[in-house]
Each structure stands twice: as C-alpha cells, then as structure tokens.
Amino acid sequence: MHALIAAPFGATNVILRPGSPKAIKVGAARFAQIRAAVTENALIPGWLADAADTQWGLALHGHAANGSILVRSPGPYHISRATYEVNLGCDYDCVMCYLGEKRFEGLDMAGKRRLLEVMAEAGVIWLQMTGGEPLIDPDFPEAYRYAHELGMQLEVLSNGSRLHKDHILELLVELPPSKLSLSVYGATSGTYDAVTRNRGAFDRFATGLEKAVSAGLNIDLSLIITRENAHEAPAMRAWAQELGVASREYANISPTIHGTAEPLPSQSPEYLTQRAPFRGCPAGHTFFHADPFGRASICKVGREPNIDLVAEGVEGLARLGEIADSLMLRTGGCSGCKLSGTCRVCRPMAKILQEAKAPLNTYCQHGTR
Structure with a gap:
C-alpha cells in the first residue's frame, strides 16, 4: 500500500498522504525527481522523507520510492475533483430527502471499476463517494478500495447507519478517508427515528459514531435541521462538541433532483440562512458529478445534459465545460x-x-x- 501520492495539480504538484487532508506542494524539478526515484527503484529523496516526517510523522528515510509513492499522471483537462453517487438507494426514508423516490440501481462492479479508471485518467485527485447511502451498497468496499489503489483521496458522505458494522469500520480504519462526513438528524432516539422514519436508527448511528471517533477517523458532522428536529439543534451542537469533532449546519432544504417540492415543507423557517452572492462556480471545469450509472454532469443539481463516461471514456469530458457554461445562462x-x-x-x-x-x-x- 502506498504511503504517499504524488500528483500534478494545475500549475504545480502536490504530495498527499492517503487519509489526510494535508498536502505538500512541490515544483516541477522535485516532482521529476520523485518520478525518477520510483522508476529507477531508488530511495525516497531525503528532502521528501524530511517533509513527510514533519507533515505526517512518517518515517520514510531509507525506504524505496517504488511501492511507497504512487505517482499520478496528469489528466487531459483541468479536472481535479469529482463526486460519485454510488447509488440512489437508502435505508432511511427522510421526508426532506432531495432524492425523491429512492431506487437502488446502478452499475455492476465491473462498471464501477471502469468508471473509477476513467476518473483517475481524467486527473481526479479528490473523490467524494456519496449516495443515496453509499455504505449499504454491497460493492462499496471493493469500489472504495479500488479508488484508493488508483491514487484518489477519498471523502465519504454517509448517514452513518452502517458504521457499527465491523467490516465497514475495519475498512475505513485500514484505508482512512480524508474526511468522513456524517449527517445527523436529531439528538434523541425519538426525534432521530421520526425524521429518518426508521426505528432504531438513532441507536445504530450513535454506536457507529462513537466507534468511528474512537478509531481516530477524521469526522465532520452535518447537522440537518428541519421542522421536526429544530428543537434539538442546541443538543445536536452540544453532542458534536462533546465528541470533539467538527460540525456544520444545513437548514436550506432543496427540491428533489426531479424538480418536485415534497421536501420543502420540512424547512425550519427560523433556521434558514441567506446564501452568499453567487460569484461563479468551477462545476464542469475543474469538477464533475457522476451518477450511479456513470453519467457525468456538472454537479448533482445540474444533471442534464450529461455524458456517459463508461461508454465514452475520458474523451467525453471534453464537452463538459461547454455544457457548464450553457447551464449557467x-x-x-x-x-x-x-x-x-x-x-x-x-x-x-x-x-x-x-x-x-x-x-x-x-x-x-x-x-x-
């Protein structure tokens, strides 16, 4: 398993540690030195071993570069980030869910592997794996592991309902995501189970959350505030503080991805926030979204038109910038x-x-x- 990833990033290059949000920037000469060390099976350059020790506490002096460092090739575009909606199924039935009808369908594992390969070839460095609920997908462990092998930094967005399962937690401890973002729907079982419409959901979530915190995973809690749980917002904040993990609040509920209004009545008026003025977005230019069928769009909101990455490969992404510009009109x-x-x-x-x-x-x- 590689200890570091060296990847071209825009006009510079970055050194990354799988599972860490930190990065080291290096110029072209040092990046070439790293590539040569890997190709020639030489030792890791001393300056890089020093930097890795300072940044991550890694002891790499005297280690061979080949096997310790995964060197990524540049992609043909300016793309460095993507989200992958592994499925649209979920084990919860939240009334405010933006998915609308939740249908568990998408690519088989061969298709998932092909999609991830296209993403890596496109230059994706940071990949967010989401759903639906990604952790309930039977292919998630294999897909997650393969994305790691391809040299992508992984973030997982989840409701945390499967973190209490040993095989899921063990996978995330073995190959830590750079961030594990977990949605929180209440601070008590009565409220949490009512919002998710899933009996016992709170107890399973709380158990998994405590295990993940104890395992040292980098956790970020998304406090989802609705009419049904707004009275527990202070308790949700206090829970995050007690655990010592980062948190942020989301109260502006969106329509479904189909443009229907079912989730909107769940908004808690007193918690609605005013968005900052829209000053443009890199969607479709440095970032894209892939749905469960491998269709790439500029983001999870602007889903049409899209590009079938499994069928077209990385070349199809050449059209995405033009699509993005047209959707912003x-x-x-x-x-x-x-x-x-x-x-x-x-x-x-x-x-x-x-x-x-x-x-x-x-x-x-x-x-x-």
Whole structure:
C-alpha cells in the first residue's frame, strides 16, 4: 500500500498522504525527481522523507520510492475533483430527502471499476463517494478500495447507519478517508427515528459514531435541521462538541433532483440562512458529478445534459465545460433580471426551485421586496 501520492495539480504538484487532508506542494524539478526515484527503484529523496516526517510523522528515510509513492499522471483537462453517487438507494426514508423516490440501481462492479479508471485518467485527485447511502451498497468496499489503489483521496458522505458494522469500520480504519462526513438528524432516539422514519436508527448511528471517533477517523458532522428536529439543534451542537469533532449546519432544504417540492415543507423557517452572492462556480471545469450509472454532469443539481463516461471514456469530458457554461445562462423568469449581480442562487438550483414552485422569498430577492 502506498504511503504517499504524488500528483500534478494545475500549475504545480502536490504530495498527499492517503487519509489526510494535508498536502505538500512541490515544483516541477522535485516532482521529476520523485518520478525518477520510483522508476529507477531508488530511495525516497531525503528532502521528501524530511517533509513527510514533519507533515505526517512518517518515517520514510531509507525506504524505496517504488511501492511507497504512487505517482499520478496528469489528466487531459483541468479536472481535479469529482463526486460519485454510488447509488440512489437508502435505508432511511427522510421526508426532506432531495432524492425523491429512492431506487437502488446502478452499475455492476465491473462498471464501477471502469468508471473509477476513467476518473483517475481524467486527473481526479479528490473523490467524494456519496449516495443515496453509499455504505449499504454491497460493492462499496471493493469500489472504495479500488479508488484508493488508483491514487484518489477519498471523502465519504454517509448517514452513518452502517458504521457499527465491523467490516465497514475495519475498512475505513485500514484505508482512512480524508474526511468522513456524517449527517445527523436529531439528538434523541425519538426525534432521530421520526425524521429518518426508521426505528432504531438513532441507536445504530450513535454506536457507529462513537466507534468511528474512537478509531481516530477524521469526522465532520452535518447537522440537518428541519421542522421536526429544530428543537434539538442546541443538543445536536452540544453532542458534536462533546465528541470533539467538527460540525456544520444545513437548514436550506432543496427540491428533489426531479424538480418536485415534497421536501420543502420540512424547512425550519427560523433556521434558514441567506446564501452568499453567487460569484461563479468551477462545476464542469475543474469538477464533475457522476451518477450511479456513470453519467457525468456538472454537479448533482445540474444533471442534464450529461455524458456517459463508461461508454465514452475520458474523451467525453471534453464537452463538459461547454455544457457548464450553457447551464449557467439565465433563462425563463431570471432572464434580464436587474438584480442578477447580487443573486444568491446558481442557475441550475434556481431552475429546480422554479420547477418545484418554491416560495419566491426562499431563493430570490424579488420575493423580499
């Protein structure tokens, strides 16, 4: 198993430690030195061993570069990040879920491997694995392990319902994600189970969370605040503080990916936050989203048009930038808006909010004037 990843990143290069969010930047000459050491089966350069010791406490002096360092090749585009929606199934049935109907379907393992290979060839360094609920997918352990072997830094977005399972926790301890982002739906079993509509969900989540914290995984809690659990928001915050893990709050509920409004009534009005003015987005240019069938889109909101990466391979991504630019054009009710310079919502999100007939004041300044 490689201890370090050396990867081209834009105009520079980065040295990464699997499972760590930290990075070391190096210039072209030192990157070439690393590549030569791996190719020639030489020792890890002293300067890199020193840096790894300082940054991660790794003892690599005297180690062979080949086998210790995985050197990534540059991709043909400027893409370095992606999300992979492993499936659209879930073991919870939250009323505010943006997926709408949750159907457990997607690529078989051969297709997943092909998709991950295309992502690596495209230059993806940081990969976020999500769902649905990724940990319930029977292929997740193999897909996660393969993405690691390809030299991608992995983040997992999960509801944490399977962390109490030994084989899942053991995998994540053996190959730690750079971040494990877990959604929290309440601070008591009554509220948590009611929001997720899953009896016993809170106890399973709490058990898994405690195990993951004890194992030293880098955890970030997403506190999902709705009408049903808003009264426990202070307790949810206190829980995160007691565990000593980072947390952030999410209260602005989105329509479903199909543009329907079922989740919107779950919003807790007193917790809604005002988004910062939209100043552009790298979606489709340095980042893309892949759905369970391997269809690449600019993000999980702007899903159409998309590109079949399994069929087309990395060449298909050459069209993604043009797709992104076309989706950011203001159309319909937003065309010619005089307040567009301070708009707080991107066009793809505005489109599904409009399709869902969301209250104007939840996403548009015209609704508050």
